[in-house]
Amino acid sequence: MNSTKLISKLFLPRLKELALYDTAAESIQEQVFNRLILQAVHTEWGKKYDYNSIKSYEEFKKRVPIQSYDDIKPYVERLRMGEQNLIWPSRIQWFAKSSGTTNDKSKFLPVSKEALKDIHYRGGKDCITLYFQMNPESRFFSGKGLILGGSHSPNLDSKHSLVGDLSAILIQNINPLVNLVRVPGKKVALMSEWDCKIEKIAQETIHQNVTNLSGVPSWFLVLIKRVLEITGKQTLEEVWPNLEVFFHGGVSFAPYREQYKQLIKSEKMHYVETYNASEGFFGIQNDLSDPAMMLMIDYGIFYExxxxxxxxxENPEACCLADVELNKNYAMVISTSCGLWRYMIGDTIKFTSKNPYKFVITGRTKHFINAFGEELIIDNAEKGLAKACNATGAQVNEYSAAPVFMDKNAKCRHQWLIEFAKMPDSIDHFAAILDASLKELNSDYEAKRFKDIALQPLEVIVARKGLFHDWLKEKGKLGGQHKVPRLSNTREHFEKMILLNK
Known part of the structure; x- marks a missing residue:
């Protein structure tokens, strides 16, 4: 008997709730908004902005300014020193460590008990709910889930707070019953030394019956290759014959898709994209034939x-869900049950549907190249690389790109540092295809490239194997949710990568 079929019936009531996303999205978001405002009325923040008198989204928008991390940092520092009821009424002791800002190496984002339950764990459950809907023949619960996450970090200067990657916080606080269906054990899962952690996880899981994977594609590749090295197998289904789904997020899956197809050749393998960040759980793919994700609108998150x-x-105008347009790039702003209010998370998205609201991630508000008016975003880069790979037989492991403002010959261009899993038939051919694809995808880039007047053809520099791994290691950012900066408007990171490449 397929035990998963019996267990999956427990998820049916949630499917009925998710069906309301098609017809009642605006009403659902309004309810979330009212609940969040009401809960925070008596906090220091709520009193400052007189939440007690806010009766509409328009009032909220006029009264509360858009926030960056630097704006909320004073509250975070006070929370980490033990003060409470500042931005959220319940006690906050956990802080998700995320990549830093211009002024700080790291950000420390508050995580409340409400957010753990109503945002992050709910998102995990909904991943399974929607997956069962997409794959009714699943045998998901016949084995265990392999979760590759981050680690706890030192508490720095505070004895009142606990710090870790979001994934580590989730593992630390998870219902003990869930540990019966997941690997590795908590001790290994929370290890901080990344290379040792990969080895321990590989050794601990090769004899387990793993049916599902959850994590960041780039880091999972490292683990998968180590598992195959240890076992001497050619494909992952030889190690885990019942493997059927990978819930992935954190970075675009596009550059890694072909490598996964080579390492996991089973036709029953599925890939489900999720959008789970330190700030909240925002989206889940609900159709395997559609790369867009469904916006999760009944969690403790109000979206702008x-x-x-x-x-x-200086004072950008925001809109709520009801007023968004399809196929238009937006920066996402959130208010959550962590006490983040009108917080700009730094990601850009584009809606592809309104019934339900579905979107694709197009980039980062800070990760783009616009040195010459070309407005190149990550979505352009990923699609351009995919075309270049298809045309040349190449496979990309990691990449980063930055502008060359003017060389000794007064030439401006983009430089792409690319670590290939499989080299193209010709680097020059690859670069030409990438350049031509970017022109097709981005009219601003095409205009700046016209007759090579403002912008010369892009240059591809081949990165040595392991370059980006070494760069992250040098910065103390191996594993977890740490990522290589894909596009940068300056050469700060790029120059350091170039030096390491020699």
Missing amino acids: FISMDELCK
């Missing part, structure tokens, strides 16, 4: 969106 033409203004 700023169009890219407003983003550069």
Whole structure:
């Protein structure tokens, strides 16, 4: 008997709730908004902005300014020193460590008990709920789930707070019953030394019946290759014959898709994209044939969106879900049960559907190249690389790109540092295809490339094997949710990578 079929019936009531996303999205978000405001009325923040008198989204928008991490940092520092009821009424002791800002090496994002339950764990459950809907023949619970996450970090200067990667916080606080269906054990899962952790996880899991994977594609590749090295197998289904799904997020899956197809050749393997960040759980793919994710609108998150033409203004105008347009780039702004209020998380998205609201991630508000007016975003880069790989037989492991403002010959261009899993038939051919694809995808880039007047053809530099791994290691950012910066408007990181590449 397929035990998963019996267990999956427990998820049916949630499917009925998710069905309301098609017809009642705006009403659902309004309820979330009212609940969040009501809960925070008596906090220091709520009193400062007189939440007790806020009766509409328009009042909220006029009264509370858009926030960056630097704006909320004073509250975070006070929370980490033990003060409470500042931005959220319940006790906050956990802080998710995330990549830093211009002024700080790391950000420490508050995580409340409500957020753990109503955002992050709910998102994990909904991944399974939607997967069962997409794959009714699943045998998900016949084995265990392999979760590759981060680690706890030192508490720095505070004895009142606990710090870790979000994934570590989730593992630490998870219901003990869940540990019966997941690997590795908590001690190994929370290890901080990344290379040792990969080895321990590989050794601990090769004899387990693993049916599902959850984590960041780039880091999972490292683990998968080590598992195959240890076992001497060619494909992962030889190690885990019942493996059927990979819930992935954190970085785009596009550059890694072909490598996964080579390492996991089983036709029953499925890939489900999720959008789970330190700030919240925002999206889940609900159709295996559609790369867009469904916006999760009944968690403890109220969403706002700023169009890219407003983003550069001193007081950008935001809109709520009801007023978004399809196929338009927006920066996402959130208010959550962690006490983040009108917080700009730094990601840009584009809606592809309104019934339900579905979207794709297009990039980062800070990860782009616009040195010459070309406005190149990560979505352009990923699609351009995919075309270049298809045309040349190449496979990309990691990449980063930055502008060359003017060389000794007064030439401006983009430089791409690419670590190939499989080299193209010709680097020059690959670069030409990538350049031509970017022109097709981005009219601003095409205009700046016209007759090579403002912008010369892009240059591809081949990165040595392990370059990006070494760069992250040098910065103390191996594993977890740490990522290589894909596009940068300056050469700060790029120059250091180039030096390591020699």
